[in-house]
Amino acid sequence: MSVPTRTDEQIATWSPPAPQAPSVGQSIPRKEDRRLLQGQGLFTDDLWMHRQGHVHFVRSPHAHARIGAIDVSRAEALPGVYATLTGEEVRGLTDRFPQIAPEPGGSAKDYCLAVGKARFAGEPVAVVLAETRELARDAAALVEVDYEPLPVTLDGVATTQPDAPLVHSEIGSNIGWEGVYEFGDVDWALEHADHVVRIPHLHFHRFSSTPLECNAAVVDWEQGTDTIQILSNNQMPQFAAMFMAPALGVRTDQLQFRSQDIGGAFGLKLTSYTNITAIALLSRKANRPAKWTEYRSEHMVGSCHGNERTFRGIEVPVMADGQILGFSATAFDDVGAFMRYEPLGGVIFSQVLPGCYRFQHLRVDYRTVLTNKTPVGPNRGYSRLQHLWMVERIVDIVASQLGLDPVAVRRRNYIAAHEFPYETPNGCLYDSGDYHAALDRVLELVDYDGWRERQAELRASGSGRRIGIGIGSTLDSGTSNFGQARLINRELQYSGNGEAAICKLDLGGEISVALGTVPQGQGHETTTAQVVADTLGVSPNEVRVLAGADSARNAYVAFSGTYASQFAVTGIGAALGAAKALRDDLYAIATSVLECAPEELLLVGGTLSVEGDEDRAMTFAEIANLVYANNGALPPEIADAVTLNRRFVYRPPFGVPDWRTKSGHLTLTYASQFHACVVEIEEETGATKLLDYAIVDECGTPINPQIVEGQVHGAAAHGIAAALQETLEYDEHGQLLNGTFWDYHVVSCPDTPLFKTDNLPRPSPFTPTGSKGMGEGGGGPLHAVCSALQDALGPDVVVTESHNPTERVWQLLHEPDAAAREGAEVRSR
Amino acid sequence: MPDSVHAIELTVNGEPHEAVVPGRQLLVHFIRDTLGLRGTHIGCDSGNCGACTVIVDGKAVKSCMQLAVQADGRALETVEGLSGPGEEPNDLQAAFTRHHALQCGYCTPGMLMSATALLEQAEELSLDEIRRGLKGNICRCTGYVNIVRAVEDVAARRGLA
Ligand code: FES
Ligand code: FES
Numbered sequence: 001m002s003v004p005t006r007t008d009e010q011i012a013t014w015s016p017p018a019p020q021a022p023s024v025g026q027s028i029p030r031k032e033d034r035r036l037l038q039g040q041g042l043f044t045d046d047l048w049m050h051r052q053g054h055v056h057f058v059r060s061p062h063a064h065a066r067i068g069a070i071d072v073s074r075a076e077a078l079p080g081v082y083a084t085l086t087g088e089e090v091r092g093l094t095d096r097f098p099q100i101a102p103e104p105g106g107s108a109k110d111y112c113l114a115v116g117k118a119r120f121a122g123e124p125v126a127v128v129l130a131e132t133r134e135l136a137r138d139a140a141a142l143v144e145v146d147y148e149p150l151p152v153t154l155d156g157v158a159t160t161q162p163d164a165p166l167v168h169s170e171i172g173s174n175i176g177w178e179g180v181y182e183f184g185d186v187d188w189a190l191e192h193a194d195h196v197v198r199i200p201h202l203h204f205h206r207f208s209s210t211p212l213e214c215n216a217a218v219v220d221w222e223q224g225t226d227t228i229q230i231l232s233n234n235q236m237p238q239f240a241a242m243f244m245a246p247a248l249g250v251r252t253d254q255l256q257f258r259s260q261d262i263g264g265a266f267g268l269k270l271t272s273y274t275n276i277t278a279i280a281l282l283s284r285k286a287n288r289p290a291k292w293t294e295y296r297s298e299h300m301v302g303s304c305h306g307n308e309r310t311f312r313g314i315e316v317p318v319m320a321d322g323q324i325l326g327f328s329a330t331a332f333d334d335v336g337a338f339m340r341y342e343p344l345g346g347v348i349f350s351q352v353l354p355g356c357y358r359f360q361h362l363r364v365d366y367r368t369v370l371t372n373k374t375p376v377g378p379n380r381g382y383s384r385l386q387h388l389w390m391v392e393r394i395v396d397i398v399a400s401q402l403g404l405d406p407v408a409v410r411r412r413n414y415i416a417a418h419e420f421p422y423e424t425p426n427g428c429l430y431d432s433g434d435y436h437a438a439l440d441r442v443l444e445l446v447d448y449d450g451w452r453e454r455q456a457e458l459r460a461s462g463s464g465r466r467i468g469i470g471i472g473s474t475l476d477s478g479t480s481n482f483g484q485a486r487l488i489n490r491e492l493q494y495s496g497n498g499e500a501a502i503c504k505l506d507l508g509g510e511i512s513v514a515l516g517t518v519p520q521g522q523g524h525e526t527t528t529a530q531v532v533a534d535t536l537g538v539s540p541n542e543v544r545v546l547a548g549a550d551s552a553r554n555a556y557v558a559f560s561g562t563y564a565s566q567f568a569v570t571g572i573g574a575a576l577g578a579a580k581a582l583r584d585d586l587y588a589i590a591t592s593v594l595e596c597a598p599e600e601l602l603l604v605g606g607t608l609s610v611e612g613d614e615d616r617a618m619t620f621a622e623i624a625n626l627v628y629a630n631n632g633a634l635p636p637e638i639a640d641a642v643t644l645n646r647r648f649v650y651r652p653p654f655g656v657p658d659w660r661t662k663s664g665h666l667t668l669t670y671a672s673q674f675h676a677c678v679v680e681i682e683e684e685t686g687a688t689k690l691l692d693y694a695i696v697d698e699c700g701t702p703i704n705p706q707i708v709e710g711q712v713h714g715a716a717a718h719g720i721a722a723a724l725q726e727t728l729e730y731d732e733h734g735q736l737l738n739g740t741f742w743d744y745h746v747v748s749c750p751d752t753p754l755f756k757t758d759n760l761p762r763p764s765p766f767t768p769t770g771s772k773g774m775g776e777g778g779g780g781p782l783h784a785v786c787s788a789l790q791d792a793l794g795p796d797v798v799v800t801e802s803h804n805p806t807e808r809v810w811q812l813l814h815e816p817d818a819a820a821r822e823g824a825e826v827r828s829r
Numbered sequence: 830m831p832d833s834v835h836a837i838e839l840t841v842n843g844e845p846h847e848a849v850v851p852g853r854q855l856l857v858h859f860i861r862d863t864l865g866l867r868g869t870h871i872g873c874d875s876g877n878c879g880a881c882t883v884i885v886d887g888k889a890v891k892s893c894m895q896l897a898v899q900a901d902g903r904a905l906e907t908v909e910g911l912s913g914p915g916e917e918p919n920d921l922q923a924a925f926t927r928h929h930a931l932q933c934g935y936c937t938p939g940m941l942m943s944a945t946a947l948l949e950q951a952e953e954l955s956l957d958e959i960r961r962g963l964k965g966n967i968c969r970c971t972g973y974v975n976i977v978r979a980v981e982d983v984a985a986r987r988g989l990a
Contacts, residue, residue: 032934037925037934039908213935263870521934714932740874743873749968754977
């Protein structure tokens, strides 16, 4: 056998590299920063293709209208206009997109352009391709569409009434899906409780976390190879492929997705496949690449929003000592005009059915309802935050109505640290946590006792100001079991979850990792490099991470992507598995060439050497050379077994949940966050100000604590924005009233408090590194701000809305009956 | 009606440039499409987000709210002027990394240009002045805290705190 030769000089001067300190757990600087800071990032609008045309969509000005003739002749007559496409053509060229809902909801017809009628204001009805961005816009303005306006349905509850106009006549009602989740014995609890608190109405409003980069795509349907090249910022390309391929009648492997940098997504860039489908058809028709960059005003009306949810008839059985036995509620989840990711929200909320609490008797009667509004997408915290907000409102309203201390009620009802892993009544397994310790810590951080004193002083002073101190306990469940889709539609052949990664030693011994996760700012290049570097005994600088989408790399499975708080489990699990597999190859080669046992090898600084015998060593470059360029010298017993190019699929330990009982292991990890805030209210005007804000998060073992803290800050800013500033509202005709950043008041720097944070790790027993996904944050500020307002306003007022701008706070102070709708009532035994 | 065209002269990151621009072309499109400087971004169509912020004659300007012709005779600075590819990041850019003041990085060039102008114009810069000074730049990822910390850090190092 021949060993790659070293010169005597190499041997004489070689000394073993210093062992690398582990990088996992360190806040190393991010690898992605330099290009982004120097203006060298590659976002989709930065990408061009030769001969590309520019796309502009023609959108319905009506929320609901029958579409008659569409005349594109004036647009097409403009010099430089390459092609147009209308809904009628789409009907002939494609099938409707597959639907997740079972019948009758599943019979909805969703095409990439409106076919027959428009169902929300802003829905694309036609599309134009032209030489320049401006020309495409001019030409789109010349497309003439005959609309016959129809009556609209806009209210999430009234839309379920038999007389409501139908959004999809095929369904026969505006209920896209419905199901009852019932565990324990709620009726028994309501009968035997010392008190029953009734809350007739709670409303979680519509908002969107509006990524700063709008949707964009450059699509080329290459006719020679019949390949559809898609450069885009779609955040879940394989999900997109599963919807696009059947609609277009192509193989999924004809759809080749690529991306580099994505300017935020928050779940809202998941459903852009509808636009991409139209652009692909346009590209084929014009036989040239088509580039689309959405304008912000288009994004606001035409992409997607977060789910709006109305809760009705909430009943809460409570014992005299403050023990809450559970609750019963009806939920109307308004998803707008199409169910694209929906009705998955109808099961995903149940991952956190009892919130942070030991509630045993639970009933939620859930309806996914359709209205003539912009469709929803899974906005950060998706479906769990609406539900957790209701749970936290229940706790605060119970405390307020029964004259109990909201801190004590939480302590009384939280799941205790020793109970983890904790099985909820619906079979979910909370992996780890210490809610009591986290609550104590966050109250300490915010100086709860100090603020209570200040509150009493202020109350006595008659200053016209008051303060409220609020708590939000919330969960960020992560790594979904897609088997939960069967609770919605038992025909769906989905279960488990997974992620792929490819770890490779390249020609010169360089390490690279390709991910399937398509990150949008979460620092995957850095955290992946940390984990892989530690596995292979090198520094993170030596690991090149390919994090954007690229179908050709084959680093994906069906549910690849960055969503549902899962990267630290699925993405890291895949990268770790691939790095270990590569390490196996390295060891196989070194043991064979160096004629030693694996236990004798030291893996340090990109070199494998025999402990105590430093001359016997192979660098990664030497190993790579042997495999790629000198394989005649490879020991035959390993020659066919090593590739230095290892793909690994991480698969969480899931089974198939039971659709009959609507229970099971729905998600793998439960990060938790505890928020405490102090809100000052000016009584005369209702103006609010956040005086202090603290957050304690728990997400298992942090891989890079600074990145974790950044996610905590970001999610908190979204929650504060939604609680106080951001709302998407419609007039009675279904016109969006906040359709630009002028009217949609995105939270700005001075609006955001300087959060105090702490992290209390409780490693997950279920995950590869003890880490948990944590990016969504669970909407803590929505709970905490409402809690603080409730605290400031007292038991005569019930905070029933998730969104409380100045005018609503004023109304709560000065017209409480009108503001709180039906308020709350207590029936005691 | 054919678009009008205009000849303009300006400096871009210190280098003289001449161009002929359509009358309706926005400055941000001139920067991105004509000059090929793609670090300047677009996040809205109403002048509210600041992703397009550049410095014109020493002042932070939203380049989506100006026409390219308005840059005639002016000195334009973009993010690419702070440090070129392959060069070490400048002190502000380095502080953004130290403090993890960027996530997706889409707002970052505009944020850096606003902060650059803020730091250059001030003789003293308090925490509140920094927070108010960055009001015109939206970041959807970071919650701003770390951006404020990074700018504060640079202000202190430059003796402005
Ligand atoms: S692009 Fe938003 S302010 Fe210029
Ligand atoms: S880092 Fe994403 S918008 Fe600021």
